[in-house]
Amino acid sequence: MTERETPAGTGESPTDDRIHLIVLFGGESAEHDVSCTTAAHVLAAADPAKYRITPIGISTDGQWALANGAVAALAAGPDALPDRLDPGGTAVSPTPLLADVTARPERTVVMPLLHGPLGEDGTVQGLLDLADVAYVGSGVLGSALAMDKAMAKEVLTAAGIPQARHRSFADHEMTPGLPQELADDLGLPAFVKPANMGSSVGVSKATTVEALRDAIDLALTYDEVVVVEEAVAGKEIEVAVLGNTDPQAATPGEIVPGDEFYSYEDKYVTDGSYAVIPAPIGDDALAEAQALAIRTYRALRCDGLARVDFFYEDPTTGGRGLLCNEVNTMPGFTPISMFPKMWIADGLSYPAIIDRLVDLALDRHSRRRRNTKH
Numbered sequence: 001m002t003e004r005e006t007p008a009g010t011g012e013s014p015t016d017d018r019i020h021l022i023v024l025f026g027g028e029s030a031e032h033d034v035s036c037t038t039a040a041h042v043l044a045a046a047d048p049a050k051y052r053i054t055p056i057g058i059s060t061d062g063q064w065a066l067a068n069g070a071v072a073a074l075a076a077g078p079d080a081l082p083d084r085l086d087p088g089g090t091a092v093s094p095t096p097l098l099a100d101v102t103a104r105p106e107r108t109v110v111m112p113l114l115h116g117p118l119g120e121d122g123t124v125q126g127l128l129d130l131a132d133v134a135y136v137g138s139g140v141l142g143s144a145l146a147m148d149k150a151m152a153k154e155v156l157t158a159a160g161i162p163q164a165r166h167r168s169f170a171d172h173e174m175t176p177g178l179p180q181e182l183a184d185d186l187g188l189p190a191f192v193k194p195a196n197m198g199s200s201v202g203v204s205k206a207t208t209v210e211a212l213r214d215a216i217d218l219a220l221t222y223d224e225v226v227v228v229e230e231a232v233a234g235k236e237i238e239v240a241v242l243g244n245t246d247p248q249a250a251t252p253g254e255i256v257p258g259d260e261f262y263s264y265e266d267k268y269v270t271d272g273s274y275a276v277i278p279a280p281i282g283d284d285a286l287a288e289a290q291a292l293a294i295r296t297y298r299a300l301r302c303d304g305l306a307r308v309d310f311f312y313e314d315p316t317t318g319g320r321g322l323l324c325n326e327v328n329t330m331p332g333f334t335p336i337s338m339f340p341k342m343w344i345a346d347g348l349s350y351p352a353i354i355d356r357l358v359d360l361a362l363d364r365h366s367r368r369r370r371n372t373k374h
Contacts, residue, residue, distance in 0.1 A: 289312075
């Protein structure tokens with residue numbers, strides 16, 4: 001592409017001084033549909049007076065395309081956007097697209113609204129670092145650490161962050177006697193998760209040794225490493241965090257599941273769960289959750305944003321208090337997603353959240369350039 005050439009329909013003019021916001025969505029993971037829904041709501045909320053938006057869809061087989069349907073809907077106005085974006089359209093190649101971006105004198109930010117492997121795990125972040133373009137969210141290390149639940153738990157253990165009892169192992173370490181060993185060690189019921197997956201995809205609650213064996217087999221279809229955790233009879237507390245070197249935590253909320261646990265269907269299909277903000281755990285525990293979320297965020301080298309999830313066992317009845325469950329470095333932005341809900345409850349509007357994320361991306365990129373460009 002030459003300096004004045006750009007994918008058709010993105011609305012550029014030679015004097016356009018808006019930030020060029022490239023929104024990546026879709027992706028190859030099992031969370032593809034969640035990403036397409038997240039992107040639709042972000043596009044609807046982004047201020048067209050501030051941003052020139054280029055929506056780039058990634059198909060389930062990894063093909064990149066200018067999302068023509070989203071471009072047409074943006075031109076018609078935010079109300080024309082569907083609830084879920086179609087990632088199909090005019091094929092584009094990542095390398096020339098990003099090379100063209102970095103050749104321009106304008107400010108450009110990539111918003112990788114990609115959930116799960118090959119998107120949220122540091123892979124796309126590495127590509128964007130090589131292209132020397134600003135992007136929303138954590139870098140390679142923070143993204144990869146938080147995505148891999150097994151490695152995250154090791155880092156958080158070293159950092160002194162309280163967690164539920166757990167075990168992790170790779171597929172080649174699976175033996176016929178391991179399910180019984182895990183049941184004896186962690187008790188039943190237990191939760192089984194793929195190490196590298198989000199949105200509760202591949203997660204099972206096992207109440208017998210045989211069910212535990214089946215749950216491990218299911219998790220291994222999503223990843224080669226499995227995490228097994230004790231079942232915690234406590235509240236599910238979530239904390240939204242924004243920031244780079246000085247992260248801030250929103251007022252924590254409680255998720256009350258509509259399903260047996262906070263499953264994929266409960267999050268995105270049935271809408272059976274509901275949120276309580278602030279979480280009804282008392283002011284001291286709320287403040288502790290915010291402080292612990294920021295400690296966790298820093299321990300995993302997060303930037304931009306994350307949602308830090310906890311279990312809470314009431315200490316007044318012998319419980320252990322807050323136990324970190326996991327960290328999501330690209331939480332959903334669907335209408336029922338907790339990350340925007342918590343910030344909105346604290347007075348930050350949906351469009352203002354996007355503005356803040358873009359500012360943080362530009363700040364992080366500027367700092368990184370100072371450290372790497374000599």
